[in-house]
Amino acid sequence: MAVVAAKPSEEPKSNTKITGQTNTITLRISRSNPSEGQESTFAEFQVPVQKWTTVLEAILYVKQNFDHSVAVRYSCRQASCGSCGMKINGRPALACYTKVSELNSNVVTVEPMNNFPIIRDLAVDFKQLISNHKKMKPFIIREDSEVTPESKEFIQTPQDLEKFLQFSYCIKCGLCNSACPTMATDESFIGPQGLAQAYRYVADNRDKGKDERLKVIDDSHGIWRCHFAGSCSHVCPKGVDPAMAIQLLRGYMLGFRK
Amino acid sequence: MAERLSNREGIKGMANPTRYGIERFAYWVQRLTGLGLLAYLIGHIYETSTIVNGKIAWNQMLELTQTPQGHILLTLVIGMCVFHTANGIRVMLGHGGIGVGKPGQPEYPYKAASLNYKQRLCIWVSIALAALAMMYGASVLFGD
Numbered sequence: 001m002a003v004v005a006a007k008p009s010e011e012p013k014s015n016t017k018i019t020g021q022t023n024t025i026t027l028r029i030s031r032s033n034p035s036e037g038q039e040s041t042f043a044e045f046q047v048p049v050q051k052w053t054t055v056l057e058a059i060l061y062v063k064q065n066f067d068h069s070v071a072v073r074y075s076c077r078q079a080s081c082g083s084c085g086m087k088i089n090g091r092p093a094l095a096c097y098t099k100v101s102e103l104n105s106n107v108v109t110v111e112p113m114n115n116f117p118i119i120r121d122l123a124v125d126f127k128q129l130i131s132n133h134k135k136m137k138p139f140i141i142r143e144d145s146e147v148t149p150e151s152k153e154f155i156q157t158p159q160d161l162e163k164f165l166q167f168s169y170c171i172k173c174g175l176c177n178s179a180c181p182t183m184a185t186d187e188s189f190i191g192p193q194g195l196a197q198a199y200r201y202v203a204d205n206r207d208k209g210k211d212e213r214l215k216v217i218d219d220s221h222g223i224w225r226c227h228f229a230g231s232c233s234h235v236c237p238k239g240v241d242p243a244m245a246i247q248l249l250r251g252y253m254l255g256f257r258k
Numbered sequence: 259m260a261e262r263l264s265n266r267e268g269i270k271g272m273a274n275p276t277r278y279g280i281e282r283f284a285y286w287v288q289r290l291t292g293l294g295l296l297a298y299l300i301g302h303i304y305e306t307s308t309i310v311n312g313k314i315a316w317n318q319m320l321e322l323t324q325t326p327q328g329h330i331l332l333t334l335v336i337g338m339c340v341f342h343t344a345n346g347i348r349v350m351l352g353h354g355g356i357g358v359g360k361p362g363q364p365e366y367p368y369k370a371a372s373l374n375y376k377q378r379l380c381i382w383v384s385i386a387l388a389a390l391a392m393m394y395g396a397s398v399l400f401g402d
Contacts, residue, residue: 115265124265166363185268230279239364244371250355
């Protein structure tokens with residue numbers, strides 16, 4: 001193992017074809033602890049990988065065999081929990097969902113996601129993301145309830161469902177917020193995750209709370225700050241397409257869409 | 259200090275057009291051309307305002323702009339103007355929810371419908387129109 005100070009952008013490039021046999025890659029892990037005033041450095045490890053090895057498995061190999069103090073958040077290992085978002089070779093991605101072999105490099109650099117405060121190493125603080133998500137009132141708002149004995153469930157056609165279904169697949173991994181150019185400069189911006197969730201409920205015909213949500217997002221740090229760069233949709237691992245949700249929501253607010 | 263703790267990419271990250279496809283490149287060029295056109299507008303107002311100082315001052319200013327450097331600058335302004343307009347129309351329509359696709363069941367490998375071929379085509383058309391306008395502008399400016 002070697003610990004070297006380096007700029008995140010300094011990334012040695014080397015291409016390799018990983019076959020079914022075991023290959024060895026260099027895994028560069030960003031190590032930092034801002035609360036202790038520790039600047040970011042890179043620790044390098046030689047890790048054996050196979051065609052199916054994910055970046056998360058490579059990091060866990062390091063924890064098991066070289067340095068158990070590497071801080072990384074993970075849980076499901078199957079792109080369902082949204083815990084292991086990080087920057088892999090410069091782009092935000094889920095570590096459990098990214099195979100080393102598809103990176104086409106025998107040097108893999110992992111860093112904490114941008115636009116989130118670093119807790120330690122690869123673990124970032126989701127406080128702002130969760131707080132903005134809550135601000136969007138992510139639940140059906142209406143006075144009557146479908147759980148009273150007299151009422152039946154609210155009827156919804158497959159077409160009604162399709163209007164919001166894809167946006168409900170958000171796992172709150174934060175990759176979209178990390179890739180967003182507005183999030184990079186505006187710390188008050190709600191972010192693509194929150195705005196897409198606002199549309200998820202606005203497009204739901206069972207919901208009656210549109211006005212409450214629109215009041216929150218109709219702000220200079222809200223929906224009007226999105227410039228449709230599309231980076232959020234580029235990195236979304238679940239096909240949520242936040243850029244589409246935001247533009248549809250803006251179209252609705254401007255009166256172009258019902 | 260605060261930026262380091264929040265790990266925000268800042269302007270450097272916002273202005274990096276290389277990582278997220280042509281849509282991010284178009285976003286970056288749109289911002290850059292917007293700033294360029296603003297600078298040109300200010301310069302243009304300064305240039306034309308010299309007319310209030312009389313004919314001699316105006317002719318002196320014209321001489322300053324009728325140079326190869328001035329022509330290159332104007333050619334760039336033509337390109338910026340055309341790209342900014344054409345791509346701006348695409349972005350404005352997108353902001354109204356037009357041409358960004360329809361929500362549906364996402365299927366692996368989860369290609370985003372909002373980043374569709376129509377959007378990419380419009381970006382390429384904007385680039386092509388800007389290039390054509392610059393070529394025509396340069397031929398007129400340098401032709402004499």
